[in-house]
Amino acid sequence: MPHLPASDALKRFRVIDLTQVRAGPTACRQLADWGADVIQVQMPEHMRGDDTLGGQDGSDYQYTHRNKRSITLNLKEADGIATLKRLIATADVVVENFRPDVKFRLGIDYETLAEANPGLVYASISGFGQTGPYAQRPGFDQIAQGMSGLMSVTGLPGGGPVRVGIPIGDLCAGIFAAQGILVALLERASSGKGQWLHTSLLESMVYMMDFQTSRYLIDGEVATQAGNFHPTSIPTGVYKARDGYMNIAVFGSKIWERFCAILGAPEWITDERYHDKASRSANRDTLNAEIDRRLAEQDRGYWITRFNEGGVACGLINDLAEVFDEPQVRHLGMVKEVVSQRLGRQRLVGQPVQLTRTPSTIARAAPRRGEHTEEILQELGYHADDMARMKSQGVY
Structure with missing residues (x-):
C-alpha cells in the first residue's frame, strides 16, 4: 500500500533511510512516528548484508523499524545506485551512517546529490565524526560510553566502570540527528536550501554528560562514581x-x-x-x-x-514487568498496538511526546526486507518490464 502516515505532522516529507544497526534507524523512526514517508533502503535478500537487531522477526527490529516502508537495492550495481539517486530526487531528507568515506566512493555524498536536489537535508551519523584522527574508526555504543566519561561516573564507588543498561549512545545520537533534521527543515522553509548535518555517538555522549562537564570545565572538578546517590544533592x-x-x-x-x-x-x-x-x-x-x-x-x-x-x-x-503495571504508565497510554501480517498483534512503546492535534500512532508494523520495492519503483515511474529486468540482474 502507499504511504500510510502515522501522524499528520510530517506527512508531507519523504525520508530515505540508508542506515543500519540502531542510531540511524532510531533517527528515522522518530520521523516515521510523526508521519514522514520513511523508505528504508536495504540490500537484497540474496546478499543479506544488513541483518541486524536480532533479525527481521525479532522484537528489537520490529520496534525500531515500525512505520517505515522497505525497498531493496543492490548498491554495488550501477542500476542500483541510479535507482537510489532517482528515489533521492523525490525526497526531502537522506539519513546515512556509512563510514565517512563510503558515501563519496558511491557518489551519494551531499554535494553530489544536492546538485539535483538543492533542497535536500542530508544527515550523517558516525561513531566519532566526519573528520579528525578517529573519523575512520568503527563506532560502537559502549566505546562511546567509555570515551565520553559516562562509564567513569556510573556504578558503585570502587567497583570499576559500568556501562548504562541501554544503548544510550546510539539512541541519543539518533534523537539528536532527528532534531537536527527538523531544524534544517524549518530553516529550509525560509531559505529554500537544504544542508548537510552530522552528529556522532561520541559528540552525543559528551553532550549528555551535562552538568558533569560544567563541573569540570568551569569548576575544574573531575567527577567520580557516586553509585546510587546524586553527586551533589544530598540526600x-x-x-x-x-x-x-x-x-x-x-x-x-x-x-x-x-x-x-x-x-x-x-x-x-x-x-x-x-x-x-x-x-x-x-x-x-x-x-x-x-x-x-x-x-x-x-x-x-x-x-x-x-x-x-x-x-x-x-x-x-x-523491573520492566512492573513498569507496565504502573497505573500512571497505563494512563499515559504509552503502549500502542499494531498488527503485523507476518507476526500478528504486537505491543510497542509509542512516542513520549503528546501532540494534541496531530498525535503520533503506530500505523504499520516493521516491513519485511523489500516488502514495498515494486510499489515504490512504480511510484518512481518504472514499468513492469524495467522491474523484471532489474530483478533478473539482481538490482533488487
Whole structure:
C-alpha cells in the first residue's frame, strides 16, 4: 500500500533511510512516528548484508523499524545506485551512517546529490565524526560510553566502570540527528536550501554528560562514581525500607525540611552535621545510614504515600514487568498496538511526546526486507518490464 502516515505532522516529507544497526534507524523512526514517508533502503535478500537487531522477526527490529516502508537495492550495481539517486530526487531528507568515506566512493555524498536536489537535508551519523584522527574508526555504543566519561561516573564507588543498561549512545545520537533534521527543515522553509548535518555517538555522549562537564570545565572538578546517590544533592538516591528499595529525591532546603518532618527527625533541620548542603555532603554516609534505619520501620508503600503527599519526590524501583503495571504508565497510554501480517498483534512503546492535534500512532508494523520495492519503483515511474529486468540482474 502507499504511504500510510502515522501522524499528520510530517506527512508531507519523504525520508530515505540508508542506515543500519540502531542510531540511524532510531533517527528515522522518530520521523516515521510523526508521519514522514520513511523508505528504508536495504540490500537484497540474496546478499543479506544488513541483518541486524536480532533479525527481521525479532522484537528489537520490529520496534525500531515500525512505520517505515522497505525497498531493496543492490548498491554495488550501477542500476542500483541510479535507482537510489532517482528515489533521492523525490525526497526531502537522506539519513546515512556509512563510514565517512563510503558515501563519496558511491557518489551519494551531499554535494553530489544536492546538485539535483538543492533542497535536500542530508544527515550523517558516525561513531566519532566526519573528520579528525578517529573519523575512520568503527563506532560502537559502549566505546562511546567509555570515551565520553559516562562509564567513569556510573556504578558503585570502587567497583570499576559500568556501562548504562541501554544503548544510550546510539539512541541519543539518533534523537539528536532527528532534531537536527527538523531544524534544517524549518530553516529550509525560509531559505529554500537544504544542508548537510552530522552528529556522532561520541559528540552525543559528551553532550549528555551535562552538568558533569560544567563541573569540570568551569569548576575544574573531575567527577567520580557516586553509585546510587546524586553527586551533589544530598540526600537523593536509593534507600531501603522494610520490604525493599526505593528512590527518594531531596532538592533544596524547603524539601529537606519536609523530608525531616515526614521521617520523624525534625531535629536534623538544625543539627550541625546536616543543616545545610555542605554539611550533609561532608556527612553523607552517616546521614544515609540514619535514613535507612528510620525507613526500615515501614514498608515502601507507606513511605511513598507519605513522601509524595508531603511534596517529597519518591518512587519504586521497577523491573520492566512492573513498569507496565504502573497505573500512571497505563494512563499515559504509552503502549500502542499494531498488527503485523507476518507476526500478528504486537505491543510497542509509542512516542513520549503528546501532540494534541496531530498525535503520533503506530500505523504499520516493521516491513519485511523489500516488502514495498515494486510499489515504490512504480511510484518512481518504472514499468513492469524495467522491474523484471532489474530483478533478473539482481538490482533488487
